[in-house]
Amino acid sequence: MSASQEQIDNLIHKEYKPGFVTDLEADTLPPGLNEEVIRAISQRKNEPPFMLAWRLKAYEQWLTMSEPDWAYLDYQAIDYNSISYYSAPKVKEAPKSLDEVDPKLIETYKKLGIPLHEQERLAGVAVDAVFDSVSVATTFKHKLKEAGVIFCSFSEAVHTHPELIQQYLGSVVPPSDNFFAALNAAVFSDGSFVFIPKGVRCPMELSTYFRINAANTGQFERTLIIAEDYSHVSYLEGCTAPMRDENQLHAAVVELIALDHAEIKYSTVQNWYPGDEEGRGGIFNFVTKRGDCRGRHAKISWTQVETGSAITWKYPSCILRGDHSIGEFYSVAVSNHRQQADTGTKMIHIGKNTKSTIISKGISAGRAENTYRGQVKILPGALNARNYTQCDSLLIGPKCGAHTFPYIEIKEPTARLEHEATTAKISEDQLFFCQQRGLSAEDAVSMIVNGFCKQVFKELPMEFAVEAQALLGISLEGSVG
Amino acid sequence: MLSIQHLEARAGEQAILNGISLEIKPGEVHAIMGPNGSGKSTLSNILAGREGYEVTHGSVTYEGKDLLVMKPEERAREGIFLAFQYPVEIPGVSNIYLLKAALNAIRKHHGQTEVDAMDFLQLVKSKIKSLNLDEQFLYRGVNEGFSGGEKKRNEILQMAILEPRLCILDETDSGLDIDALKIVADGVNALRSPTRSFIMVTHYQRLLSYIKPDVVHVLAQGRIVKSGGPELALELEARGYGWIDASLNH
Numbered sequence: 001m002s003a004s005q006e007q008i009d010n011l012i013h014k015e016y017k018p019g020f021v022t023d024l025e026a027d028t029l030p031p032g033l034n035e036e037v038i039r040a041i042s043q044r045k046n047e048p049p050f051m052l053a054w055r056l057k058a059y060e061q062w063l064t065m066s067e068p069d070w071a072y073l074d075y076q077a078i079d080y081n082s083i084s085y086y087s088a089p090k091v092k093e094a095p096k097s098l099d100e101v102d103p104k105l106i107e108t109y110k111k112l113g114i115p116l117h118e119q120e121r122l123a124g125v126a127v128d129a130v131f132d133s134v135s136v137a138t139t140f141k142h143k144l145k146e147a148g149v150i151f152c153s154f155s156e157a158v159h160t161h162p163e164l165i166q167q168y169l170g171s172v173v174p175p176s177d178n179f180f181a182a183l184n185a186a187v188f189s190d191g192s193f194v195f196i197p198k199g200v201r202c203p204m205e206l207s208t209y210f211r212i213n214a215a216n217t218g219q220f221e222r223t224l225i226i227a228e229d230y231s232h233v234s235y236l237e238g239c240t241a242p243m244r245d246e247n248q249l250h251a252a253v254v255e256l257i258a259l260d261h262a263e264i265k266y267s268t269v270q271n272w273y274p275g276d277e278e279g280r281g282g283i284f285n286f287v288t289k290r291g292d293c294r295g296r297h298a299k300i301s302w303t304q305v306e307t308g309s310a311i312t313w314k315y316p317s318c319i320l321r322g323d324h325s326i327g328e329f330y331s332v333a334v335s336n337h338r339q340q341a342d343t344g345t346k347m348i349h350i351g352k353n354t355k356s357t358i359i360s361k362g363i364s365a366g367r368a369e370n371t372y373r374g375q376v377k378i379l380p381g382a383l384n385a386r387n388y389t390q391c392d393s394l395l396i397g398p399k400c401g402a403h404t405f406p407y408i409e410i411k412e413p414t415a416r417l418e419h420e421a422t423t424a425k426i427s428e429d430q431l432f433f434c435q436q437r438g439l440s441a442e443d444a445v446s447m448i449v450n451g452f453c454k455q456v457f458k459e460l461p462m463e464f465a466v467e468a469q470a471l472l473g474i475s476l477e478g479s480v481g
Numbered sequence: 482m483l484s485i486q487h488l489e490a491r492a493g494e495q496a497i498l499n500g501i502s503l504e505i506k507p508g509e510v511h512a513i514m515g516p517n518g519s520g521k522s523t524l525s526n527i528l529a530g531r532e533g534y535e536v537t538h539g540s541v542t543y544e545g546k547d548l549l550v551m552k553p554e555e556r557a558r559e560g561i562f563l564a565f566q567y568p569v570e571i572p573g574v575s576n577i578y579l580l581k582a583a584l585n586a587i588r589k590h591h592g593q594t595e596v597d598a599m600d601f602l603q604l605v606k607s608k609i610k611s612l613n614l615d616e617q618f619l620y621r622g623v624n625e626g627f628s629g630g631e632k633k634r635n636e637i638l639q640m641a642i643l644e645p646r647l648c649i650l651d652e653t654d655s656g657l658d659i660d661a662l663k664i665v666a667d668g669v670n671a672l673r674s675p676t677r678s679f680i681m682v683t684h685y686q687r688l689l690s691y692i693k694p695d696v697v698h699v700l701a702q703g704r705i706v707k708s709g710g711p712e713l714a715l716e717l718e719a720r721g722y723g724w725i726d727a728s729l730n731h
Contacts, residue, residue: 427569428532429567429569430569430571432529432531432532432553433565433568433569433571434571434579435530435552435553435554435557436529436530436553436554436556436557436562436563436565437557437579437582437583437586437639437643438554438557438558438583438584438586438587438590438643439554439582439583439586440554440586441554443582443586447571447574447578447579447582448571448574450573450574451571451572451573451574451622451623452572452573453573454573454574455573
């Protein structure tokens with residue numbers, strides 16, 4: 001390719017830098033979903049019988065369920081038999097160390113800004129890299145082990161810690177929870193597993209980087225994080241995919257369990273391929289994330305920056321079961337071009353003196369539709385439960401939409417609840433003011449939007465806050481002009 | 482530095498400027514006075530490049546270049562600064578962040594490197610002191626919850642940091658009490674130099690007793706109807722704009 005051609009290509013693909021494909025030999029199951037496929041997945045992972053039984057039960061349940069249609073989303077029906085449910089880079093034997101991992105994979109992550117060699121990593125962040133259906137590498141395992149922390153791929157945990165898997169898997173999001181959770185339970189192929197024992201403060205940030213590479217393949221991963229009494233962990237996930245014309249399905253499940261006085265901070269920077277300006281291609285992101293504050297004084301905090309995906313259907317929630325437990329949800333959801341996002345949270349107050357905070361910032365540009373959907377439920381006996389919700393929308397341009405659907409259900413007279421909502425436009429005055437100070441219109445929009453999102457960004461770990469800000473600028477490229 | 486020739490402009494169907502000609506040399510301070518609706522703010526906005534106006538006739542040359550074809554940010558980077566009559570709020574964006582981003586955009590345009598963070602902080606701190614502003618001021622959202630006086634002082638702070646060649650002050654004196662007016666005027670006077678020019682748009686003579694103009698123009702119905710020295714402003718103050726209207730109708 002000539003240099004100038006390359007420059008032109010770079011320019012065209014400027015909007016979505018992770019949109020490249022890694023050319024690898026893969027072990028891919030033919031499209032279609034049936035019991036045989038589930039057996040094949042379980043067999044490839046050499047799973048113990050309890051896992052296969054669990055999967056098959058979930059599949060049976062899934063067959064009786066139908067896709068939810070209550071979200072403010074408009075997309076072509078998904079043909080579940082046209083998707084391949086398993087694709088993994090071909091390897092002769094499972095790599096024992098990073099040196100045995102296919103250099104092409106390491107190169108892929110490097111290109112995405114996620115070097116897997118420990119000496120190159122940001123000090124203090126351990127990474128599990130999930131490529132299509134499997135985890136390819138987990139860094140800093142040994143250092144974490146010294147602290148008593150288990151951080152490994154889900155497949156590995158099934159073998160090394162089956163008792164923990166059996167005790168906790170599906171205990172927060174049972175397969176029967178919803179259509180996509182049931183589908184995930186039946187076919188999930190990998191994900192991350194984290195266990196923080198009693199009294200341990202995880203010595204570094206943990207993160208999983210999800211990458212969809214293979215065409216025509218869905219990604220179904222599962223993350224399970226258990227924080228025992230008085231433990232603490234901060235976890236971050238990132239996601240990207242190549243640019244393709246057809247839609248790809250991503251249906252993940254995340255379960256968090258926080259016991260007495262434990263704290264889990266879960267951050268997401270989601271940058272799945274959003275499709276092109278006309279709405280061709282992009283990831284369909286149907287994700288169930290839920291945290292269970294099972295113990296007293298437990299705390300679970302979700303922070304999400306959602307810039308990618310053609311469709312986002314996602315409601316990270318907290319069950320505030322333990323007395324004095326705390327749930328938090330901080331969200332920035334950006335949709336540009338034809339993207340559609342229906343996202344929010346659920347806070348279920350069961351214990352006494354439970355507290356929840358919801359800060360949601362929705363940004364729409366182009367012809368995008370951005371919906372906040374949130375539920376606050378305070379059950380009888382949740383004495384003195386408190387919730388604060390703030391839900392702000394920012395519109396860029398005349399053709400996008402912002403919608404807010406709060407559901408509030410209070411069955412406890414001592415509860416206190418506040419809800420604030422605003423919708424604003426980036427004004428011409430703001431834009432002109434910034435331009436008059438020398439900033440380009442695009443830099444001005446990016447700066448104004450970053451200011452709008454500040455409350456959420458300050459919740460992200462430092463280095464990811466910087467990444468999130470940059471990502472926001474890229475996502476909104478071409479939204480003014 | 483700036484040459485305006487027979488400028489005519491409209492907003493929608495409404496003709497607002499009806500043939501303005503003005504020459505400004507380096508180092509000069511020009512005051513533009515006139516009643517409401519005379520076209521003062523429109524002139525400021527057109528010079529800064531705000532959308533919503535159509536230039537139907539005439540030309541504006543700035544440092545030998547055609548100003549009217551330049552984008553607003555290009556004009557800013559080339560040294561044109563508009564101190565706004567109503568500075569907008571940008572919630573969540575700290576003052577210091579905006580200042581740094583703006584200064585770096587301008588430096589980049591001139592092929593200079595980005596300013597060093599420590600040097601920048603020192604520069605800003607020295608400037609806020611002279612404007613009688615607290616250091617906390619730098620970390621608040623741009624104009625977020627500022628009083629009228631703070632907003633205007635913030636404009637002058639930006640001007641002091643960005644060091645423009647041509648400063649346009651659009652009714653900077655409006656809404657200021659006498660103490661704030663003095664601080665703002667001192668800030669402007671400190672920036673006067675043989676290479677920097679000012680256009681001060683104002684209703685009142687008041688500002689001009691603190692910032693001495695070289696030339697005073699009176700604008701009415703989109704035209705400059707009278708030009709003179711500082712004494713013109715005093716005469717206007719004494720006789721009112723009715724005096725101008727009367728002379729127009731002759």
